[in-house]
Amino acid sequence: MRFVNLFILTILLGIIGGITITNIVLPSFFIALNICCSTIVTLAVHQFLFTKKYYFRHGLMLHTFLASISIGIFIVALHSPIANKQHYTHILSANQYYLLQGRVIEQTAKTDFDTTFKIKVISADHQKVNGEMLCFFPSKISSDIIKAIEPNNELVFIAKCEPIAPPKNPYQFDYKTYMERKGIYWRAYIQSIGHINQNSKSKEIKSHIEYLRNYLANTIDKHFNNESASVLKTLLLGKRNDLDEELYQNYVDAGAVHILAISGLHVGIITSILLFFLQKIPNTLLSYRLIRYLTLSIGLWAFALIAGSSPSVLRATLMFNLIGLSLLIRDKGGRFDSLMLSMLFLLLINPSYLYDVSFQLSYAAVFSILTFYPIALRWWFPENKYVRYLWSLVAVGFTAQIVVIPISLYYFHQFSILFFISNLVVVPLLQPILILGILCLLLASTVGLPNIIIFITEKLIWLMNTVIRLIAEQEFFIIRNIQFNTLTLIASLLIVISIIWWRHYLHQKAVKAILISIFILQVVLFYNKYQLSTTEEMLIFSKYKEKVIAIRQGQRLKVFQNDTLSLSPILKNYIKQKGITDISLLKMPYLLHFKEKNYLLMDSLGIYPTSKQVVIDSVIFVQQTPKINLDRMKQDLSLRY
Numbered sequence: 001m002r003f004v005n006l007f008i009l010t011i012l013l014g015i016i017g018g019i020t021i022t023n024i025v026l027p028s029f030f031i032a033l034n035i036c037c038s039t040i041v042t043l044a045v046h047q048f049l050f051t052k053k054y055y056f057r058h059g060l061m062l063h064t065f066l067a068s069i070s071i072g073i074f075i076v077a078l079h080s081p082i083a084n085k086q087h088y089t090h091i092l093s094a095n096q097y098y099l100l101q102g103r104v105i106e107q108t109a110k111t112d113f114d115t116t117f118k119i120k121v122i123s124a125d126h127q128k129v130n131g132e133m134l135c136f137f138p139s140k141i142s143s144d145i146i147k148a149i150e151p152n153n154e155l156v157f158i159a160k161c162e163p164i165a166p167p168k169n170p171y172q173f174d175y176k177t178y179m180e181r182k183g184i185y186w187r188a189y190i191q192s193i194g195h196i197n198q199n200s201k202s203k204e205i206k207s208h209i210e211y212l213r214n215y216l217a218n219t220i221d222k223h224f225n226n227e228s229a230s231v232l233k234t235l236l237l238g239k240r241n242d243l244d245e246e247l248y249q250n251y252v253d254a255g256a257v258h259i260l261a262i263s264g265l266h267v268g269i270i271t272s273i274l275l276f277f278l279q280k281i282p283n284t285l286l287s288y289r290l291i292r293y294l295t296l297s298i299g300l301w302a303f304a305l306i307a308g309s310s311p312s313v314l315r316a317t318l319m320f321n322l323i324g325l326s327l328l329i330r331d332k333g334g335r336f337d338s339l340m341l342s343m344l345f346l347l348l349i350n351p352s353y354l355y356d357v358s359f360q361l362s363y364a365a366v367f368s369i370l371t372f373y374p375i376a377l378r379w380w381f382p383e384n385k386y387v388r389y390l391w392s393l394v395a396v397g398f399t400a401q402i403v404v405i406p407i408s409l410y411y412f413h414q415f416s417i418l419f420f421i422s423n424l425v426v427v428p429l430l431q432p433i434l435i436l437g438i439l440c441l442l443l444a445s446t447v448g449l450p451n452i453i454i455f456i457t458e459k460l461i462w463l464m465n466t467v468i469r470l471i472a473e474q475e476f477f478i479i480r481n482i483q484f485n486t487l488t489l490i491a492s493l494l495i496v497i498s499i500i501w502w503r504h505y506l507h508q509k510a511v512k513a514i515l516i517s518i519f520i521l522q523v524v525l526f527y528n529k530y531q532l533s534t535t536e537e538m539l540i541f542s543k544y545k546e547k548v549i550a551i552r553q554g555q556r557l558k559v560f561q562n563d564t565l566s567l568s569p570i571l572k573n574y575i576k577q578k579g580i581t582d583i584s585l586l587k588m589p590y591l592l593h594f595k596e597k598n599y600l601l602m603d604s605l606g607i608y609p610t611s612k613q614v615v616i617d618s619v620i621f622v623q624q625t626p627k628i629n630l631d632r633m634k635q636d637l638s639l640r641y
Helices: 006-021 029-051 060-079 143-148 175-180 205-223 226-237 245-253 264-278 286-306 311-328 335-349 351-355 357-379 385-412 419-444 451-472 486-505 508-534 569-578 630-636
Strands: 096-110 114-124 132-138 154-163 184-197 536-543 546-553 556-561 582-587 591-594 597-602 618-621
Touching: 006 060, 006 335, 006 351, 029 060, 060 335, 060 351, 096 132, 096 184, 096 205, 132 154, 143 184, 175 184, 205 226, 205 286, 205 419, 226 245, 226 419, 226 451, 245 451, 264 286, 264 311, 264 357, 264 419, 286 311, 311 335, 311 357, 335 351, 335 357, 351 357, 357 385, 357 486, 385 419, 385 486, 419 451, 486 508, 536 569, 546 569, 546 591
Parallel strands: 132 184, 556 582, 597 618
Antiparallel strands: 096 114, 096 154, 114 132, 154 184, 536 546, 546 556, 591 597
């Protein structure tokens, strides 16, 4: 039995490999183009000789793989904004003030201190430039002016421009790389706004779509309370800016955070809604099937665009379209082929999707369900339709996690044992909430929204959030700070791949592969445990103008900071990734000893013990640099040079 199309799989893996290689080295556009064209030409010649049965009969798949790698490198170079000579990174100077003209794309964040917009720069000091930039509007600028800014508006403003800085602390989230993969390299701090053109006509479709999304978001805000509005905007529009951080963490702890990320589950519900209205159209003649397919496709892509076009929703929409197309032409092709083709198409459109966590988790979940869900149904298929419905919910939840768990542990370092309960309760609530939410948007934009619909929708959202809070409060069932590095992820995925191989082919070699991959995982886990128990290191974390010092000795972590009541948030990523549980909070001393070296810790007062009995190897300023006499300090202390 054919599992996947080997040719499609080879191309997909090659393109993924090419995209990954660009993290190490990214050639110029012309070099990448030449390499790509050369490999494609040689592949075409190879295919011709193979077809004619001359020579070079072997190695065609390898040649295809190498050509796909070159295509992957080329599409990264093609999509890189800085390849354009008019990109602002080639023209502007860092930390300088410019008179900028730009078009608003969307509002990305809002705090008590500033409001952030993503803006496409048109000119700088009357010189034509291009590229997208993050623009911070401080709270000192009139709130009425900021509220008046909408997508597609053209702004003229004075701003200080600077590159997005790399992370200052070890194991900190790399915001610089994250934004560069979205095509944003610099940020601008607005000093004053000179002009707002609200009647500007943009040719970019995404600006008009963002305008519509903002209109719908404002409509939701007018009719619902804060909590319900934030949840609806997250579920329908993909706008999570107003979602309460505590509520979001509850969904994470309950193992139901995928509910808040628009993905295949939401697209599937939208598909069922559209099919309900299309059921009167017969499915016999090709013309009727074509009408059904086109209507369904238009509806799904409209939802995908309004929902923010995230990688997960694009994946789901594209896959549903491919499946629908195969049904239209009566093709019995493999389910996995549609999944791979959708992934291949999205990576060709935007190769940075590969690094998106939602993209990875979404494809992992669907792949896992397609592989293991039929096994669960063959294992037990209840005759009672209600029991069968409940079993299908449980089976989908469990089978999706088989491939998702390793990736989720790699990124989040925690696991909720109660994830199947949250899915069992929350998923049935999601469908009526989405249906009522869409109905609310349609009615509010046309004839008016009845209070009874608002009341029912708010109560359903309250019930869903309450259930999630109750599950999240069961701390005993949440395992945190799980050490799961890259080696562990690879070893875990090897086991999963071996199991899938055995499941589809029942080959004896697959059993050996399973045993070998389990052995590899055991070796990796032993190595990680050994490294954790033997490693000694000292790290210095910066927090505003203060520093936090952490000394790790095996599984024990001593944290020196001014505030001993609570752990500084800047250490949380480090603790998660290393799986440290034994943590001590200590007051910052004057003298610190580590690995036979003495470190003098100096605060803003510049006070230090005057003694020559202890040799000082290094001086660490834990606060802003104090005003001290260096010559006198050399006389007072015994310094090791």
